[in-house]
Amino acid sequence: MVTFSSDVSQNEYLSEGATDVHAVVTVNAVADEAGAGAVPGGPTGAGQVGAGPGTAEVIIIDSSGSMGGKKIIEARQAAAVAIDTLPDGVAFAVVSGDSSARVVYPTSGTGLAEASAATRSAAKDAVRGVQADGGTAIGQWLTLTRSLMTTRPGAARHAILLTDGQNGESEQVFAAALAQCEGVFQCDCRGVGADWRVSELRRIASLLLGSVELLRTPEQMADDFRAVVAAATARAVPDVTLRLWTPRGATVRFLRQVYPEVDDLTGRGSDVDERIRDYPTGAWGAGTREYHLCVDVVPGPVGTRKLAARVTLVADDTRLSESLVLAVWTDDADLSTRINGxxxxxxxxxxxxxxxxxxxxxxxxxxxxxxxxxxxxxxxxxxxxxxxxxxxxxxxxxxxxxxxxxxxxxxxxxxxxxxxxxxxxxxxxxxxxx
Known part of the structure; x- marks a missing residue:
């Protein structure tokens, strides 16, 4: 069971005629040992949600020619460690990518396997046969991963992608692959060595609600994979949405996650109606995230107090938390010029x-x-x-x-x-x- 709560930090006082309202919304998620089942949030803005319909994990290994030697040896070991980290019942697969992509395990090549002692052992055996050869076509790797993930609708779907090089596909092909994967699964990206592009992996990770990290040496792969997979499989609440209501005439100037990482969500919202937009935040486990919101509102006369925005976290039609962003117009310069910390x-x-x-x-x-x-x-x-x-x-x-x-x-x-x-x-x- 995960319990959510949220609060707002802002200076709600605006000078006469001012329109821009800034606020930081802090969302806390706390996991406990309670049983499953969803409980809608109450008037306090806190809510609980139980375990979702499972977790799906795909491990993507770069097996292009540049990964030869020590890198591919350590990549195979890192994949084995990640496989061992999977709890029983997690749906999983291992994908090998070069100038094409193939499913290393399960050997049927379609769908995902259920993690157990037997399937983990078989997967590690299959990974030992991965060899380094060919080019780098990351879009194809992601597209194959997408096809695997779609066999597990409703699950918390996550991939970890490891590469040591730069994508060799055209921009058109790569962009199309990313667009198809958006909203289907999350992806944490890892670059080993100095020959990959930070901007390229950041683009993938940002669009697919993941992270990007540098692994200076191949020896770092195993510990990193273990930590990433452990964190991903602990996220019990899939597909959490930040729902933003604004009053008539208001404009969202920006919405960005600001902790633990900066990630601009402004352009990723989808309209629910003329006043409500939904922004994806991915799967959640225990932790804290903070969001900086700036809304331009229609100003009111001095003394007016109005609701500038309502920020609600939603999963599977359950309200997890809710926070209110306010605006109060004043002619007191001491109040309106204060900047919230x-x-x-x-x-x-x-x-x-x-x-x-x-x-x-x-x-x-x-x-x-x-x-x-x-x-x-x-x-x-x-x-x-x-x-x-x-x-x-x-x-x-x-x-x-x-x-x-x-x-x-x-x-x-x-x-x-x-x-x-x-x-x-x-x-x-x-x-x-x-």
Missing amino acids: KVAHYTGQAELAQVIQEGIEARTRGDEATAATKLGRAAQLAAETDDEGTLRRLARVVDIDDPATGQVRLRRNIDALDEMDLDVSSTKTVPAKR
């Missing part, structure tokens, strides 16, 4: 992710002045929030002379893995201080 914090975290990525892109195209400006701003933002992890990663790419003012100098010789690590980690956020 959480809103300010996550505004900075979103900017931090953006300037790091822009700085790396500028450096790649040889625009050193822009790169230094952007990465200097990143150092400044990281220092303001005591984000020591980001400061450490930045210090491997630039010399930080004064983080308070953003004074940095680009390093001439840097390890490509250090730059990739900074890029990958740019979207990971630190929580706001209480």
Whole structure:
């Protein structure tokens, strides 16, 4: 059983004529040992939901020629570890991908197997035969995974994708494959070594509601796969939707997840009616997620108090939590100019992710002045929030002379893995201080 609750952080006071309302919605999910069954949320905005109709897991291994030698050996071991991590009853398959894609297990090639001692053993035997050869066609790997996942409607469907290279398909083919997979399953992406593109795997992970990580060495694969699969199979509530109601005349300027990672959801909503849009958030287990919402509303006279948005978490027609975003117009400048701490914090975290990525892109195209400006701003933002992890990663790419003012100098010789690590980690956020 998972229990959900939510609350809002905002300054609800607006100056006369102001239209933009900012709020951070914090959603907490707590797992317990209670029995299954769904219980709609009550007036407090908290709700419980029991175990869903099962979990489906597909392990996707890059078996292209560049994975030869130690990489493919460690990839086979990582897949075996992931298979051993699967609880009994989880539906699963292993896919091998090069310039095409094939189902390694189950050997029937169609559908998914049910995890048990026997099927886990058989799957590991099959994985030992995976060899490295050919090119890289990630769209085909994802398309095959989609066909497997559709045999388990209603399940919490998750894949982990490992690659060491760049996709060789045309943009048209790749984009079409991604579009077909959106909403069908979630996908965590892992890149090993320095020859893959962060932006490419981030594109997959963002669209498929997953994460992207850098594995510097093949030896890291097994522990990472174990952790990813354990987390995925613990998510008991599939297909959770963030439902956003706004009043007549209002416009959603943006909606983005801001913790534990920055991910813009603004363009992913689907209309329920003229005032309600649903945004996918994927499967949930225990944990906390935070969302920054900005809505433009029709202003009211001084003294007016109105509902600017209603944020509801929904799964299988069950209301899991609900929060209200308010707007109050005032002529008291002291009230209207206060900035809520959480809103300010996550505004900075979103900017931090953006300037790091822009700085790396500028450096790649040889625009050193822009790169230094952007990465200097990143150092400044990281220092303001005591984000020591980001400061450490930045210090491997630039010399930080004064983080308070953003004074940095680009390093001439840097390890490509250090730059990739900074890029990958740019979207990971630190929580706001209480």
